[in-house]
Amino acid sequence: MMQTVASQFDVKGQVMFLPTNNLPEIIDFYEGVLGLELVRDQKLCRIYKTGESSYLGFCERGYVIPPEFRVVITLLIDDVEGVYDLLTTRNIATESKPELSEQFNVYQFFVRDPNGYLLEIQKFIEPLG
Numbered sequence: 001m002m003q004t005v006a007s008q009f010d011v012k013g014q015v016m017f018l019p020t021n022n023l024p025e026i027i028d029f030y031e032g033v034l035g036l037e038l039v040r041d042q043k044l045c046r047i048y049k050t051g052e053s054s055y056l057g058f059c060e061r062g063y064v065i066p067p068e069f070r071v072v073i074t075l076l077i078d079d080v081e082g083v084y085d086l087l088t089t090r091n092i093a094t095e096s097k098p099e100l101s102e103q104f105n106v107y108q109f110f111v112r113d114p115n116g117y118l119l120e121i122q123k124f125i126e127p128l129g
Helices: 023-033 080-089
Strands: 014-020 039-040 046-050 054-060 072-078 099-100 106-112 118-124
Touching: 014 023, 023 046, 023 054, 080 106, 080 118
Parallel strands: 014 054, 072 118
Antiparallel strands: 039 046, 046 054, 099 106, 106 118
């Protein structure tokens, strides 16, 4: 059997870092709107807990990823409708309404953060794992 990192070492979790050109707006959105727990404030970078061992970090870099190279940030949340209702009552424009994607067997909607990064609020119809 070929040795791999995962077979030899215990991967403890995951952090995805993204650049931002306006950290105060990111703070307002991810803390004030989404309510994610800030687990590390490094002044130029802030790291938020998104799951048991998953994190999302934003670092002030003076730029954002150009649209053609952007990723989708997916937050797994059981109450997709509840999140949608909360965001719309706070007058946050969404890209779509909650809907079932039969192709991927998920219930989802999309919203953009202040950087223009696409967030997918999603529930797997059939749980992972």
